Amino acid sequence: MTANGKGVSLRLENCAKTYPGGIQVLSPMTLEIARGETVVLLGPSGCGKTTTLRIIAGLIQPDHGGRVLFDGVDVTSVPIEKRNVGMVFQSYALFPNMTVAGNIGYGLKIRHVPKAERRKRVDAMMQLVGIDTLHDRRVDQLSGGQRQRVALARAVACQPRVLLLDEPLTALDASLRDRLRTDLNQLFRSLGITTIYVTHDQGEAMALGDRIVVMTKGTIAQVGTPDEIYFRPANRFVAEFIGAANILEGPLQSEVMLLPGGQLHIDGGRTGDTAVAMVRPEAIGIVSPDGASWTGRIQTKIFLGDRLRLTVAEAATSAIVVDASNRLVVQVGDRVGLTVPNGSVRLLTS
Template sequence: MTAITIRLQGCRKAFADGTVAVHDLNLTVEGGETLAILGPSGCGKTTTLRLIAGLELPDVGQVFFGDQDVTRLPIERRDVGMVFQNYALFPNLDVAGNIVYGLKIRGVSVRERNTRCDELLELVGLQAHGQRSIHELSGGQRQRVALARALAPRPKVLLLDEPLAALDAQLRERLRSELDQLLRGLGITAVFVTHDQGEAMALGDRILVMEKGRVAQLASPREIYQQPANAFVAGFVGNLNAFPVIEHSVQGLKVCGGELPWHQANRPDTVYCRPEHLRVMDGEGHLHGHLLAQFFQGAQSRLLVDVGGSQPLLVDSSDNPLYAVGAPIALAIAPHMLFTLNA
């Protein structure tokens, strides 16, 4: 089956209290693509997912699956599979019963249901769990059952709403990798909502960052991180250091703590960099300050360095040396790691 393209054309959704959840959204999700929708609470990401699912109708605009206008079709006629944060499994049914439930109400024969169930149990790594009660499963196992149930009818589109949010950090990391392999193996068009930046970066072919019901940026994970479209995206995805420019010079940009290398023609008011792009030097550097705090994080250390600005600089160092609080710190940065932002 050819993976289907999803298209939202001029979709707007407001609620009874007058709140506009989504403003005139134009969005295309390519066939076979995994799109992550990322943003803070109340930004419209879940409403966008519900518009695709058919759980919400747009006040204005249209939703297409391929060439078919599905705007007025309810969810049960859109051929979508959904995975929810709270699993939404039936506690009175065993694992196999949950997986084939949708097939049973569609009138699929017992033989076909059993065959499909065996396929899905193997797909999600639960071959020995078909007869187990839902109460006997761990959180990660329940999420796999929910995913298998969503995939059972072979949907055109898979929609996931915060699929890993209820899991602990270690399990979430492992299932993130498994889900990535599964989606790529299936080649299905998938859209998932998350507030977890790492999850969006790891799973999304592209990321849609939303702000107040609008598209802040739609791009690959690498572009989102390295070439953020504006200050909101840069600040929401990852950590950021800002350098207000005191003076422009021939050599670069004078800022608190020193002078940054800048060879571009434009003369910005502020430049930015990520914490991992600053390097601690033994002697000379572009910036000089002193250590406020150091936090050991395993593979790296996070340093807070005061260079005289309104906020300390965040520096991620993989060398992991141990500095004394108050120790002098010299920092350097490659010119291409500095960037400017739109408002």
């Protein structure tokens, strides 16, 4: 238990994982996480994010040569029960034979915290996550959202050095997920514990992470703040995985990309063979085709309430997606001009 309850700094050094049979699910990775930081491991299933989390937890050992350090101290060979980590699972993993209070107080009981003190801490935790009326309820009498709150309270009750969450909201329905996401965000900020959060949901990652680690096929694709990841993706995988992205391909001449529908200015572009660039749907503006340097023809139009989603053909090698104002008056088949502000197009390595 740390004196300030703010957790530890964390360092993964060369952590890889190979299972018997030679299947490497995680390539050697090094990652620094600051004290009190919330880092989200984001990626499609099978990208190695849960494996990374389980290595940090101490549930699995990294391959030889890999090290896990808490505040600079090597804990690689310390088993999970001695690491003082808090863990929240997708399935909640509550103890069905205990009440809500029994679940939350279990870690304190194991640590032989006196009953009165335990009761006080459990009550405080229940208040923190907003379930203070459920003290003696049985676990099977709780809704999904309440179970997740119990799991969360149980994980933080012992003031863990690191809080680890493995897809904690995936099993919940969409509206509840949104509400809990906001609550989680507040909770992480108020607790200030070093937190690692695994998800495949980019919305969750954006909302919760101080930094996001995007992973694919057992490697780190990019580490950055949510806006870095969104606006300056390191490669095509990150660009396409986070949000909607138009991938443009064409020869580059000086700072201009030549496309079927005209020309597009790209900052920092150099003359060369075919280049790949990315532009977000909301960054593209619709203007009159007269005098526009880049044009296309509207193929489909979908009204989404807050915006108009258009697909525009003939502008690039494949149709591009544009999010326009919901007041824009255009028809399918109209020829339109396309504008992109400086700095909104990003060259990608593929």
